[in-house]
Structures are given as C-alpha cells and as structure tokens.
Amino acid sequence: MEIPVLLDPKSRQSLQAQIYEQIRKLILGGRLKPGTPLPASRALAGQLGVSRNTVMLAYDRLAAEGYLQMREAIGTYVSFELPEDCLTAKRLASAAESHGQDCSARRPIAFDGRAQAVVNDRRLAYDFWLGRPDPQSFPIKAWRRLINRTLVTAGTRLTEYRDPAGLIDLRQAIADHLGPARGINVGPDQIVIVAGCQEGLNLTARLLLREGMSVAIENPAYQGAAFLYESYRARLAPVCVDDSGLCVDELPAEGAALLYVTPSHQYPMGFTLSLERRLRLLDWAWHTGTYIVEDDYDSDFRYRGSPIAALMGLDSHGCVIYMGTFSKSIGAGLRLGYLVVPKHLAGAARTAKALLDNGHPWLEQAVMAEFLAGGGYDNHLRRIRQSYAERRDCLVDNLERHFGEVTVSGTECGMHIAWHLAEDLPRAAELQALAAEHGVGIYTLQSGAACDFGGCAYSERAIMLGFSSLNERQIRSGVERIAAAVDAARHPAGAAANLSNPLPATQRTRPELIHR
Template identity: 40%
Template structure:
C-alpha cells in the first residue's frame, strides 16, 4: 500500500508535471519515515492504476528516485526503499534546532557580520521620497541605454561572452581613466583601473587585502555606514575621527590613534554632513600616510554633483607616494541597478587586487561593461551628468521651499553647494530614530543621522531630494508635516 501523502501530492490543475508530483510524494514519505528502509513498493503497473496515472508517469518518478539513491532495484524481485540510509538520516525532525534553543555553528567572521549594520534601508528597500542616496531613476536616458544594449546583444564579440579580464573590459577602463583625468584631477592609466561590482566591493577588497584583523583604521565621525560595515566585518578596529569645518581632524587621529594603518575619507563631499576636506588637511593626511606607511581610501561617491563652480579635484591627484586608493561608483550618477564601480590603484598594488578580484567575483559582466564604455565614449555619460546636475540643483531649491512651508520652525535646513541630500539637526528632546519610524508610518522615508556616529552621536535627519519629482515631494512633505506636528 502507498501512504496517503503520495495521493495528496497529485493535483492535475497544477503546472507541475504529474511524474514530479509522484516523485515528491514518495520522496517525502521516505524522508518522514512513513516508507521504511527495505520497504517493497508496488509494481509500476499496480501503482499507476492505484494513482490513476499512466505507467510512464510512475516510471519517470522511479527513475529519478533511483538516481538520487532513495530507491534500489533488485533484479527479479522489485523496487525497494534503499536500506543503506540510516534511520537518523531519513527522519524528518519535528522541531527545528533554533526552536530548541540550539544555535547553528557559525564562523567567527559570520558572527561579526551578523552584528554589523550595513544600511538603514535593508528592511525598507522601497523607492519613495525622501530616501537619500537615490538618483532620479525616472530621468535616466532609457531609450539611449536600450539602443546600446540592443546593438551589443545583437551580435556580441565572443570575448564579451567568455571569461574576461578580472580587471574589467579595457575600453571601459580607458573611458574611466580619461574621464577621471579630465574631470576629477585623478592621475592614472587604464592599467590602474579595476572594475568592481559597486563601490562596496571595492571597500571590501581594500580593507581585506591591505589590513589584518585587529588593525586600526581612521574613519570620519559621522561616516558612511556601508564603509563601516565592510571594515568591521573584516575584523578591523574603526577609530572615529571628529570633524570640524575643514573636515577630518588629522591631528586628533595622530594623537589618539597613532597606530592606525589606514584612513577612510570622503574628501570632496563628506558623507553625511557635506563638508569639504580643506587643502591643508589633505596635505596633512598625505604626510601622515607617507610617514607612517599607512593607506588612504578615498571614496568619491557623488562628487560630480556640485552646483557652484566645477567639481573639486580628488585627493588622489596630490598623492606622490602611492598611498591613496581611489573608489568610484556609477550607482549614484547612473542607476543603483547598474552595479558597477571601480578602484584606481597605485601601480604596486595592481597585481594583488587583480588576483583577489578574480577569486571573489572572477569578472564583471562583459556586455554591460561594453554598453557603459560606449555610453561614456559617445558623450552620453557627461550629457547625463550635466542634465542631472541642473535637475538636482532645482530640486534642492524646491525642497527647501517645501521644508519652509511644512516644517519651518524645528527642522532647519541650509542650502548645500553639492550632493543629493540635506541634513537637518534636531533640537533637544527629539529622537531621530523615533521620527524615522513616524515618517515610515506616514509613507515617507527619511534617514536618521545618529547611527552614522560612533561616539557623541547627534540627532538629525537626512532628506534625499534628488530622486523625486515635484509632485511626489509635495505629497511627501505634506504627509511628513502632519506626522511630525503630532510628535512636536
């Protein structure tokens, strides 16, 4: 006889083939122990009649179970549940280990990783105002991008379909090098450019390759949560360095954390406060790196969006000693879904990073790189940046008007000459985390400032204005004003 579970799996209204349903029913009965080891099954003819299916259906199910080792065939005697599986391996546990209070064994690295906060948005990934770090998705040049993709996929060169260079597609590295030399003051050749899967992979590679577990690293306080997560998951000691109007206080770092082997900075537009690292501090930082043999990790995450004058030159262009690793990304200037970034490496680090890149991710997607390379070569990239720079400047001005209208007294904002978000510092008695939750209930996304601090946390809110058209911003500001008035 067959257990009821086999019949229970049969449902002719499903798209799942009947032989797979028979297979699943028998497999489950074996795993649950309903069908014991060495139990003799009915013949395929008898089972097909019992189930009301064709004999071929049962034969296909038996073949799969025989291949996977659940059944064994005895010549001239029939088909049996295999006798080689011990009872303990085919018993289906009624209670999960976690429900018994037993934790699965994890590596120390995994345990550290679970304790690290990567972003405030993992639990709310939706696209809505006023989420920070979000470009204007609806204003992307989709038609031009579609044409490029169609042309490259129509008859792609075989080199784009095979395993490619771990450094990335050469024409893309050439385009990035040319762009950085002209617009960011970065001094590099295409050989120094390494394509990554976004800036996060670049941060992860640099921290693991250049520092050992337990080493110390300077980080701006407040600073970027994603970078802190990469460092902490690598077992590094993150040393918070306070900021003033000139940016990271290098002398504070030298005095309090002289053993540090790396400094992570966002010098062109500090995240999240928007401060620019002064020339004096840049030279101090480079001198410290030279004298101590330390590294500088320069994250230039959205330096293109400066609304007054031309974008500031990168710190990397001042480096004479090969101590700066430059990190760039296309997530903010194009789309987060593009998932492409890059590192600019000192020449003596190139081979090391190529080797590591090939181990963790082998290579970036070939055709996607070719599309981006042509987009940069034909001027589409710079045209898009110019359009977005103008659009974001207008959206910042419009947001400031909305803020003045809907929450004028207790959420102060100052215009910023760059970036894609604004910060409002909260007065005494307010909790930014509480306000973030109230905003979420009102259907609005804002980010709390306090989690960006490692010490002496200040309360504040980050409002991303760049990614949202006026009609969406109007509705969000109105709903947020109502929610916040209740809190006030």
Template identity: 45%
Template sequence: MELTLTLDAKSAKPLQAQVFDQVREIILDGQLKAGMALPPSRLMAERLGISRNTVITAYERLAAEGYVRARGTAGLFVEPIPPDSLLLIQRGGQTLTNGPVPDESSEPLLCFAGSPGGGGDRPELDFWVGRSDPVGFPLRIWRRTVNRLLSDETAYLTDYCDPAGLPELRVAISTHLRRARGVSVTEDQIIVTTGGQDALNLVFNLLKSHTRQLCIENPCYLGASLIFRSAGLTIHPVPVDGEGLRTDLLPRERGSLLYVTPSHQFPTGAIMTLTRRLDLLRWAEETDSFIIEDDYDSDFRYDGPPLTALAGLDGGRRVFYAGTFSKSVGAGLRIGFATVPRMFWGEARMLKARMSNGQAWLEQAALAAFIDEGHFDRHLRRLRQVYKARRDCLVEALKRTFDGAVIIGGESGLHLVWQLPVGFPSARQIQVMARERGIGVYALSSGAAYDFDPGAEDNMLVFGYSSLTETQIGDAVERLRLMLDGLV
C-alpha cells in the same frame, strides 16, 4: 521585569536621554534579554516620578534605533541582537575593539526598505539617500547600445574577460577621472567592481595585512562600517565637523587604514577643506598609513568650482579611490571601480580574480560605449540640472516653512542635512513620527548611515532629494509642518 534607573534631575542631560541611555545599557548588558518586555510607559513614569511623555520619548528612540520593537498593543519588546552590542565600547574614549565577528543577519541592509527585493514597506515620500531618479535613467540609449552590442559582439558572452575589468571601460573611466576629478591614473591602475561597495571591500582586503588599526569617519557610511566592524581590528572612529574629518584627532600610531568621504561627507554632507586634505596626506606619509577615498557622489556639484579628489592631490602614493556609477547612472547596474597605486596593481588584479574573476561583459561594454560616445557627459549635465532644481526646492521649502532653517551639506551630491533648531524634537523622534505619516527622513544613525556614538546630540536630519519630484518635495515638507506644528 522591574528596571532600576537612577535619574538626576539636576543633570544637564535631559531626563529622556538619561532613561534612554540607562535602558539601552541594561539591554546591552544582557539583563533585559531578547523577547522581554519593557515596563509600560505609564508604570515606568510613576516609578521614576517623571512625566509619561518623557518615558515615551525615550522608548521611541530605543525603537527607532532598533533596540526594541512594538508588538501591536502588547507593548515594546527587546530585539534579538541590538545594533551595537557587537562592539565593546570604551565609554568616554575613542577606541573601539571588535568583539566576535558580527552576526550580519541582524544588521540593516544597504538597500532601502521597500526597494525591489529590499523587503518592508517604503514610505510614500521617501528621502532615502542616494537614489537616482528612476525616470532619469537613459533607457532609450541604453537599449540601443545593448542591442548593438548583442548583435555585433556576442563572443564576449561566452568567454572570460580580464578580471580587472573590460579594458575599454577602464580607459573610459581613467579619462573621466582625469577630466572630472583631477585624478591621473591609467587603465592599468583601475579594477572594475560590483558597485562601490565591492570596491571598498577589494581595497580593504588588499590592505588588511598592511594594517594595524582602522580609522573611520564618525558618523559614516553604513556599508563601510560593516566592512570595518567585521575585521577584528581596533577601530578609531574619528569625529567630523563642518570641514569634514577632524584630522587633528587621527591616531599617530603607524600602519592605519583610513576610510573617508572628503568630497561630500556621508552622511553630514561636509566638504573637506584643502588644508585638511593636505593634513590627511601628510598624516598618511608620516604614519605610513593608507587612505580609502570614497568619492560616491562627486559627479554632482552645484555650487562652487569642482574640487580635486584627494587621490588627485596624492599623486598615486597612499590614496585608493573608490568610485561608483550607482548615483550617476543607476544602482541596478552594480558597476563601480577602485584605483590603486601602481605598486599594488598586480596584487589587486589577482585578488579580484580570486574573488569573482571579473565582471559581467554586457553592462561593462554598454557603459564604456555610453561614456565614449559622449552620452555620459550629456546625461550628467541633464541630471545636474534636475537634481539642482530639487535641491533648491527642498532648501527653499524648508527655509520658508521652518523660519530660516539651517541647511548644511547641500552644495553637492544627492542629499543634504537640516540642522534642527533648539526646542525641536530629536532627529530620531522626527524620523519615527514622519514615518507614521508616510515620509522617510533619516537621523544620522539610521538609513544608510552609521553612528559609533548613538548617544551624541541628535539634531541632524538627512534628506536624499534626488528621486522625488518638486511637487512631492513640497508635499512632504508641508506634511512635516503639519506634524511639527503643535510640537514646537
């Protein structure tokens, strides 16, 4: 099929971005249907009177974002359901309205490619975000604890426990939250969930009927976007900058539900300033809105004093806190939790009973003992040292190799962002090229992140460093250097 594109050589927008935007538009409009081929890059370049490399760059970006896929040497073919065709995007505006409920089989999965059961090949050196160190799991203590529990208390395996979660675990979580995050909740404000994702779902379902519109950071965590985008409510993606979510751009209508990651914005790594945290709480009060605070990786802070969570500042009124042990202990445990203001407790417990009637006893009991006996604190202290050394190694290697590279978001958590200098290929291009060389690095619109504005400037490259050794990190940065050497 011949594509009619109109390029403007005088525009400030680069030609490759114009090609990308217009072809993407043609796919979203349905003129180019699933399975149809894009014109070969040489032909397209000739017709448009531009260089073939410009077309190739635009095509690579379309492939990186999942609009098209290469089939060997046959060329590039349109994918069945492009990633954001499920949204009617009001271009130039902020508000998105969901279309029909998305076919989620077309969405990327939250587990990384090549994880056990995740499918696909995994890059040899993968900076996928938020993976805990596989050899850092406290296996010996865990095995001993589980064996002890199994010989002492097997009755719990044949019985139901409280749908809100094992009371000992809820007490242990509330103690940890008070000490580490300044969040003062009792065990009867906590629901144990299947990881953080389930906590987000629980809170969302709890508040759905109180909600008129959804607000979410942009870019944001893919898992949160999946929940929000399937809700059939108006979505306001709110931009983030170096201080976190732009509170001045929040809508003033009443009855919002906001998803936010103030302690380490996912994926940019920004830490929300106290002024903005207080602005957020004021906004929630004034607009009768609620906030889901996703505090997924706050157990790891390397520089500066610990920050009080938003839920700690709020005093249990409007902030629902979602936590997870996926980063601090291991994602395979699938244990997370939500805290709810006291007035929502009964409803939340009932909802959890309706959804799954509680969590498996053994993992909860083992985790409660692990925390109570002081192993969790020791484990965190050790991991913080390991991850800090990896963070330092990555920052040092990037700065040394790429002449003072600008790194942001590395003060805490398990990932950081390299802000690419002017003249470098885009983050998506680097992602595609690096992947061919066995390295997984991720643009803001890929991996476990979601970008409501994929046409935005694409110069942020995300590195999750927690599961790679320092030697692997050094090797990966050297390979990136070799790859970029002739290009910049």
C-alpha cells in the same frame, strides 16, 4: 546520472571500500533517496577511473546489507526497506533537525557581520530616502540601443573569461573621465572594475586588512564601510567630522592600516573636506604609512564652485585608493563601479578580483564604455545635475518656508542634505516617527545608513533628506506634512487644519546660519 563519490588513491582503505562507504553515507544522509537508480557499474567505473569489478564488488556488498536492490536487466536502486541501523540513523537525524540542530548550527561559520541599510522598504508616500537617483532619469533609450548594438558584436566576449580587472575600453574611458572631472591622471592599468563601491571596499580590505589591525574612520560614517571593517574584526578608530570635513588633528598619531573617508560629500553630514585639510591628511598618511580609501560616491553632482581635486589627484606618494560608482549617476541596480589603485597595488588588486569572481559581467561594461566614450554620460550628468539642483533648492526653500531659517549642510554637492534641527524642534528620532505618521520618510543618522560611534555632535539633532528621487511637487507636500506633523504634536487639537495651510504655526525666524 553521476553521484558524488571521490576516491583517494593514497588512502589505506581499498577503492572498493571507499566506494561502499561513500554510497552508504549518501543513502544514510538522505541524499540518495529510496528508489533512486544508481549509475550502471560500467558508468560509475568510467566516472571514477577504476575497474568495473571494483564497483560491482562495492554494489554487491551494499545489496547484501540491504542498502541496494539489484534488478536484473533493469538496474540497481536504493532499497525502499533500508536496514534497521539505517532507519535508526534517519530517526536520529530527523530528531536533531526538529530541535534545530542541523549542521550549520553545530559548526560555527567564521563570518560575523551586519548589513548596511541600503534597501528601503518603508513605502511611504513622500519618501526622502537617501542616495537614490530619480528612476525616471535612467537613460533607457540609450541603454537599450547600446545593449542591442553590443550584443550584435559580442561573439566570444560573452562565452570566454575576460581580464578580471575589467574591459580595457571601460577602464580607458574611466581614466579619460577622471582626469578632467577629478584631477586624477592614471592609465587603465591602475583601474579595476568592481560591483559598486561595496565590492571596492571589500577588495581593499582584502588587500590591506587582517584581524586586529586598526582602521581610522569618519564619525559618523557610512554603514557599508563601518560594518565591513567590523566584519574583518578590525579595531575601528572613529575620527569626528565638522563643517570642514574630517578633523585631521584627531587622527591617530601612530597611523592605521587604512583610513576610510568621503571627502567630496561626507557621508552622512555632507561636509566637503577643505583643501588645507586634504593636504595635511595626505601628509599624515605618508608619514604614518597609512593607506587612504577615498569613497567618492556622489561627487558627479557638484552644484556650486569648482570641485576640489580628489585626494588621489593630490597624492604624490601612492597612499590613496580611490573608489567611484555609477550607482548614483545611473543606477544602483547596475552594480558597476571602479577602484583606482596606486601603481604598486595594481597587480595585487587584479589578483584579488580574479579570486573573488573572475571579473565583472562583460555586457554592462561594454555598454558603459560606449556610453562614456560617446559622450552620452556627460550629457546625462549635465541633465540630471540641473534637475537635482532645482530639487535641492526646492527642498531648502520649503524648509525655510515652514521652519524659518534653517541650518543645513551638504548642499554644495550630492543627492542629500543634513538638516540640523533647532532646539525647539523634536529630536531626530521623534521627528522621524512623527513624519512617518503623516506619510513622510525622513531619516536619522542610524536609519539613514550611517554609523554613529558615539561622542558625535550630530547624533540626536540631524535629519537626512534625500531629494533626488522626488519631484518638486512631492518635495513641497512632503515638507508641508513634516511641518503639520510637528504642529500636530505641539497642538493636538488644531492639527487637522494645517495640512491645507502652507504656513503652519512653526514659521518663525531663527538665528542659525544657513550653510548652502
């Protein structure tokens, strides 16, 4: 057994005194319990690189003071009866513990943060939780086959460190995918494989941010980004969004250390940033020296029209860092995503990733590389895109069926929509509570993992509805129940009848436009 003793050859204390002092502290601190055998003096001397005599002198002193017992031919043990001062120290330590004053309470840690609400444990029967792929859609057969095949040839690749930026085959496959899909033409050297967008956000913050620097961010914004920047003690400058995406005119004239933006499908409102605004945004970033962090979390699901090129694809000045993830298209449990950085940041991003965790696990990378390169990923996307489009249509049709004309945003892309509640419906928080009483999960900005900085037009009257993980039957019943919940709140006496009646009294025509 080795014990944690570290000697400082430059210390003015003798080696023997250092060994004595450190073992005594281990005993007093309870890390070496009464009865624990100590390493033989020869073994400890070997571990510490000192003479055996030095260790024996330290052991002798500890034994003389009652900390150790030396039994001939058996070995050296921590005493069962420790000296009086040791017992006092132990009593003090346990008293402190019982008052909750352990070390962690006395030494404040530097980190101070809130966690985003991505884990949903509400377990409601009809849950329109956001951004969750259909669990049935996971390509299990292909994945199993690729894992087995990859393991056969794994060899040293599982036992050695790999390039911290990620497996070259995967980075190449991602580069090949991004050109046609997002208009981003880069080589694998500009790509770093990360554990989802969240690690991408952390890495970019590590590259670009220090305490007190300013971060421009959408309002409302994705909590995972807002809370992260907050934890860096950045100064957040929220910029409103409207139905053309980020309001570029409201960006701070002096620029910022970075701007976080979700142009394809604004989180949470679902708006798409118009091409005209994209170009003005890039211009602003170039002139103010701001880096743009483009979170393209769910753009694989575009249902209508051709996709607008990603900001990074339009950028000619190296201002944009692009983040992609497989959390939405395959599954969040994989923790697999990627950063695409401008050439001049590639070295720094690779180093930051190496310092963070020496690179992403190899096996999933190899499997994903094969899945992409062999065409499996494109086939998978085609299949689920079709099924999600049908679910989205089913959701909007049923909202109209029960609530008349409705205003919704975000239907062109992604896995959720935002429902803008008409004036005669309850406010979002109240509607969420009513629906939950009827077994249905619907989400306000706050409960739907968004950060509302205030002064935002959607705070009280937007409901977020994810549709990708529910089948059409569940979607129909879920919306029917929301309508019944609204009826029940309005007409408590006649509420029971409405669940079996698909056309409750809320049906009527409203003047709003339908954004679809």
